[in-house]
Amino acid sequence: MSLTIEEILALPGLQGMSLRAGARNLQRNVRWSYVAENEGIAEWVMGGELVFVTGINHPRDEANLMRLVADGNASGIAGLVILTGGTFIQRIPDTVVALAEQCGLPLIEQPYLLKMVIVTHLIGTALVQMAQVKRSRHDILAQLLSGDYPSLATARQRAAHLQLPLDGPRHLVALRLSAVGTLFVNHAPEEAERVLQHTRQAVQDHLDIWNRGLHDALPVIVQGDLFILLLAERQAIRAELSILYQGLQAVTGDMPLFMGLATKVEDCANYRQALNEARQALEVAESLRPDTGLCDFSELGVLRLLQAIGDRSVIDRFVRQTLGRMIESRRKHPNSLIETLDALLQENGNALKTAQRLNVHRNTINQRIQRIEHHSGQSLDDPLFRMNASVALLVWRMTEAQRQDRT
Known part of the structure; x- marks a missing residue:
């Protein structure tokens, strides 16, 4: 664990x-x-510091x-x-407290009588x-992710001693900031490095x-330019x-961030395989730039x-050519035909199961099928159209159209 402000x-x-x-x-890492x-x-900080202000060597007015x-x-x-009291900073002005609260910056008052040597010693010892x-x-997780460990039994024994819950299925997610090269092209090296480190620290804190x-x-693992999450099994992972x-978009600024999701692994012995899958999915996400920022390895083939x-x-x-004519912009739910087509394909063309999946009447599905075939000029019995529609829907689910529909 890291030492937080609260700790x-x-x-x-x-x-x-x-x-x-x-x-x-209060959960910010120090x-x-x-x-x-x-x-x-x-000019003197890079992010993540707990900064002490005494007023001894420089006047500290409001x-x-x-x-x-x-x-x-x-x-x-x-x-x-x-530090307040004594002959330097008598009190923290209300305006300073208000600004810190507005920024969300933890602001701590320390009585001047509480000696700095004691405070820094206690914090330094705890940090070590x-x-x-x-x-x-x-170290244990990095070995499992790389596959380079003495034995699985030893890794498990160390994990138990350090209270690392390795048992049970996990989802591995790899995250990476993109456009780092563009950052250094558009800014001086010093400024680009400052922005990069600040953004990386903000991402890790989040x-x-x-x-x-x-x-x-x-724990969140940082491996090179990757942030790696090992999440316990959950149904609503996506x-x-x-x-x-x-939430991450609020802290990354102009630097886009993308995620790759591996298939579920049942055991820590498979973490290395999961990381390889997540890397492949991440590369596709960076290429196709989905609106959700995420690519799932299970969809990676196409x-x-x-x-x-x-x-x-x-x-x-x-x-657009495959699905565009099915968007009925004048209707209350303009994407209902696309959603119905998606459900039909996932249910292998079974209209009854599609109706149950969408929670609508069977007759409604039949009417929508007629409109789908009318707008597209294609038959749902045509295997080529079903294949094209499946690929187009896979892309559509990752685009702005889906986000607007959810909104």
Whole structure:
């Protein structure tokens, strides 16, 4: 586990520290502590720091503290600690508290009488201890993901000692920020690196917080440019990942992020295979750029063929030609024919099962079949049309049209 703001505030000996703002982000990870000695902090932090402000070496008036909050928020620090009392900072202005709350930046007040040497020692010791546990847990998972471990029995024994729940089926998801090359083309190297590291830290923090709320969660693994999730079996995995993706879009800014989902694995011995599947799905997602950001390995067969088409407009044109005439824009539900066609194909043309799947009357399905064949000029008995429609629907499910329909 990582050490969070909440865990730091709960450390024995730090009861005198009090949270003044940013309670909704107490799960932010703290990488290390940093005492700010300069007027500003933007040039001196890279994200994830718990920044301490004493006022000893630089005057800290209201305007300066407001700037520190703004700079800290923009730089992705974990939290800001302001020492009050004594002859330096007497109190934290209400405007500073309000700005920190607005930004969601954890703002902590520390009495000046609580010595910095004690605070930094307690936090540093806890960080080292937690880092050791985290390193061991990540080491086990990294070995299982690479397939390079002494024995499965040893890996399981270590996992049990470190309380890693390896038993049970898992879904592996690989995530990656895209367009990194474009970032360095459009910005100076220093600025591009700062944006990249800040965004990566924001993504990891978001994943860590999201992951902690799950049952039998394993740590988020960072392997090269990949973020790897190992999720306990869940029925609504794609719906949950869709919600996760929407949340991640708020922190990635102009850098797109994509996800690859592997088929379910029953045992930790198969994590390496799952990672390979997720990588393949991720490559297709980056190529086809689905609206949901996700590609499922189970759908990869046809999608890999589509990925080989260099001109995306060819795929879009094929979808429009196959399905476009079935979109009835003047009706209350313009995509009802496409949804019916999709259900029919999934039920192998069985109209009764299709009606049950869509929760409509059998006669309604028959009427929609007639409209489908009328608009498309094709017969559902034609195997070529069914094949083309299946491919077009696979792409359609990953496009803006589906998102607009859900909205």
